[in-house]
Amino acid sequence: MAITTLTSSILALLPFTSTPILPTILPTILLPTILLLTLAFLAWNTSSYLSLSHIPGPFLCHLTNLPRTRWVLSNTAHATHIRLHETYGPLVRFGPNMVSVSDPREIATLYSFTKTFRKSDFYRVLVFYSRGKPAPTIFGTQDEGLHRLLRRPIVGVYGMSNLLTFEPLVDRTIEYLVGRLEEEFVDENNEFGQDEAGKESKMQEGRACDLGQWLQMFAFDVMGELTFLRRLGFLESGADVEGIMGALWAYFWKAAPLTQIPWVDRLWAKNPVLQRFQRVRMNPIVGFGLARIAERRAVVAAAKAKAKAGDDGGVVDAKEENEGTKSRDFLSRFIEAMEKDGSLPPWALSAWTTSNIAAGSDTTAILLRTIFHRLLSHPSDLSRLLVELTTLPKTDKPASFKDTRTLPFLDAVIKEAGRLHPPFGLPLERVVPDEGATICGFRLKAGTVVGMSAWVVHRDKETFGEDAGEWRPERWLQDGVKGEGREEWEARRKKMEAALLTFGAGHRVCIGKNISYLEVYKVVPELLRRFEISFAETGCPGWKVENRWFVNQTGLVVKLKKREALPSNDGSVKGIASI
Ligand code: HEM
Numbered sequence: 001m002a003i004t005t006l007t008s009s010i011l012a013l014l015p016f017t018s019t020p021i022l023p024t025i026l027p028t029i030l031l032p033t034i035l036l037l038t039l040a041f042l043a044w045n046t047s048s049y050l051s052l053s054h055i056p057g058p059f060l061c062h063l064t065n066l067p068r069t070r071w072v073l074s075n076t077a078h079a080t081h082i083r084l085h086e087t088y089g090p091l092v093r094f095g096p097n098m099v100s101v102s103d104p105r106e107i108a109t110l111y112s113f114t115k116t117f118r119k120s121d122f123y124r125v126l127v128f129y130s131r132g133k134p135a136p137t138i139f140g141t142q143d144e145g146l147h148r149l150l151r152r153p154i155v156g157v158y159g160m161s162n163l164l165t166f167e168p169l170v171d172r173t174i175e176y177l178v179g180r181l182e183e184e185f186v187d188e189n190n191e192f193g194q195d196e197a198g199k200e201s202k203m204q205e206g207r208a209c210d211l212g213q214w215l216q217m218f219a220f221d222v223m224g225e226l227t228f229l230r231r232l233g234f235l236e237s238g239a240d241v242e243g244i245m246g247a248l249w250a251y252f253w254k255a256a257p258l259t260q261i262p263w264v265d266r267l268w269a270k271n272p273v274l275q276r277f278q279r280v281r282m283n284p285i286v287g288f289g290l291a292r293i294a295e296r297r298a299v300v301a302a303a304k305a306k307a308k309a310g311d312d313g314g315v316v317d318a319k320e321e322n323e324g325t326k327s328r329d330f331l332s333r334f335i336e337a338m339e340k341d342g343s344l345p346p347w348a349l350s351a352w353t354t355s356n357i358a359a360g361s362d363t364t365a366i367l368l369r370t371i372f373h374r375l376l377s378h379p380s381d382l383s384r385l386l387v388e389l390t391t392l393p394k395t396d397k398p399a400s401f402k403d404t405r406t407l408p409f410l411d412a413v414i415k416e417a418g419r420l421h422p423p424f425g426l427p428l429e430r431v432v433p434d435e436g437a438t439i440c441g442f443r444l445k446a447g448t449v450v451g452m453s454a455w456v457v458h459r460d461k462e463t464f465g466e467d468a469g470e471w472r473p474e475r476w477l478q479d480g481v482k483g484e485g486r487e488e489w490e491a492r493r494k495k496m497e498a499a500l501l502t503f504g505a506g507h508r509v510c511i512g513k514n515i516s517y518l519e520v521y522k523v524v525p526e527l528l529r530r531f532e533i534s535f536a537e538t539g540c541p542g543w544k545v546e547n548r549w550f551v552n553q554t555g556l557v558v559k560l561k562k563r564e565a566l567p568s569n570d571g572s573v574k575g576i577a578s579i
Pocket residue numbers: 138139140151355356359360361363364367422423424428429501502503504505507508509510511512513515516
């Protein structure tokens with residue numbers, strides 16, 4: 001009755017209500033019918049998943065996926081997830097058919113190598129569409145057969161043994177980054193930010209560096225160098241080439257809320273009927289990869305034709321050969337894989353290159369931003385790392401991965417950054433297989449969607465200690481641990497390592513972890529060796545974190561000064577030439 005009166009009053013205010021029939025039908029028939037249908041749908045939806053009624057969680061989450069969609073829309077879903085697990089325990093019902101798990105001991109169950117919990121419809125939403133058709137990737141595909149087909153021929157290329165062949169390519173981009181930062185932001189007389197009277201100089205304020213943006217451009221250019229043997233041009237132009245970075249973020253911005261309620265995506269964004277009426281566009285990331293593949297094919301074809309014609313006495317020009325046929329970038333290795341395996345679909349090449357750019361650039365940039373933001377916020381950690389860098393062998397080039405990989409404090413800083421701020425900020429969703437599963441002592445039936453968020457798991461106090469929510473790289477070090485304490489510490493370290501979900505786990509674990517580490521373990525020491533870096537404004541007030549599946553940061557604005565010396569253990573400083 002109250003609803004009827006309320007809607008009558010609202011309708012009285014609307015212009016179309018001058019039609020006599022509408023004011024009568026809407027409040028008396030239409031609205032109550034919609035209300036009843038909604039209630040019936042919620043009841044049906046909930047009763048389909050009655051077997052989950054014993055899993056605790058916010059009341060509305062038992063009825064609908066709307067709350068978890070709202071958490072994502074708020075850009076702070078990771079914080080909500082952490083809070084909910086603190087309130088309800090290791091299993092929390094996030095939706096009628098979705099259970100979030102926080103106990104690290106269950107990582108091996110959900111992300112197993114043997115029993116396959118396949119990826120949920122969450123990933124269907126993330127699959128790129130190009131010209132109205134899905135463009136499946138190793139990352140996004142839910143089809144286990146297709147996943148094997150795509151992953152197996154190229155997994156070796158990402159292996160540790162292959163890794164070091166990429167090192168000169170990474171060096172090249174690091175050196176270019178250093179040069180560009182010097183050009184754009186470093187004052188030759190090292191008086192950056194100061195005028196003659198020693199005050200902040202208005203004239204030089206504009207030269208503050210958005211380091212977060214430059215790290216992202218670096219991460220994209222490295223992937224270009226490794227994948228196509230040429231930088232994508234971000235560092236050179238100091239801008240977002242072909243709008244790729246913006247397009248990726250815009251894509252996740254739209255897609256992330258839909259991952260929580262995939263049927264809406266199917267009905268709306270991926271509806272083949274609706275797509276007929278939409279402007280059909282090529283996804284820019286897919287398009288970018290396709291353009292580079294076409295370029296490479298043209299170079300290879302030209303080089304082969306030239307050799308055949310005997311222009312060079314049958315010898316392929318060295319530069320063309322390097323750029324085209326025999327160079328050891330990802331694309332040349334992908335082409336080799338295609339040639340070896342005739343069963344691969346022709347679009348596999350594009351799937352692989354798209355994965356490299358889409359999955360490998362922003363993630364690494366997020367990790368790098370976390371590292372620099374935390375180091376600049378914790379000067380004692382920065383000092384400790386700078387001292388450690390003096391132990392590196394002398395070199396004009398970026399220090400080798402072999403050397404930086406074994407620096408204990410650098411290693412601790414990188415692990416801690418990945419622990420505290422994992423680049424992916426939503427649960428990695430999986431589907432319980434046909435035989436059902438027991439998770440944290442609860443029986444879950446086949447078809448239940450389960451997932452673990454690295455943000456939640458990495459704050460498990462039993463594993464990481466009472467200060468799990470704090471930045472403390474020392475937790476990864478044996479500082480001061482002696483005698484029998486060592487065994488205990490070693491057991492704890494192993495437990496912490498096993499609880500890291502930064503790069504996922506099981507048979508869908510990140511294929512590019514080594515590549516990413518190769519970049520990070522090299523670029524962090526090199527930037528610190530080359531520049532004195534400090535926040536442009538105390539406390540970095542512009543720092544902002546937004547979770548749309550990627551937990552992106554903005555506002556890492558710094559001042560850069562050319563470094564002349566590094567501090568050493570005995571309090572003295574070491575000239576940059578001696579390291
Ligand atoms: C800091 C950097 C990175 C982080 C934190 C990261 C994180 C992850 C995570 C968590 C997964 C598993 C996702 C899931 O289970 O749903 C994953 C998968 C994947 N990553 Fe990465 N990644 C990084 C860098 C890279 C790089 C550099 C590449 C490519 C060169 C890459 C390519 C992939 C691919 C292809 C998959 C799918 C693997 C499969 O399903 O078999 N990632 N990554």
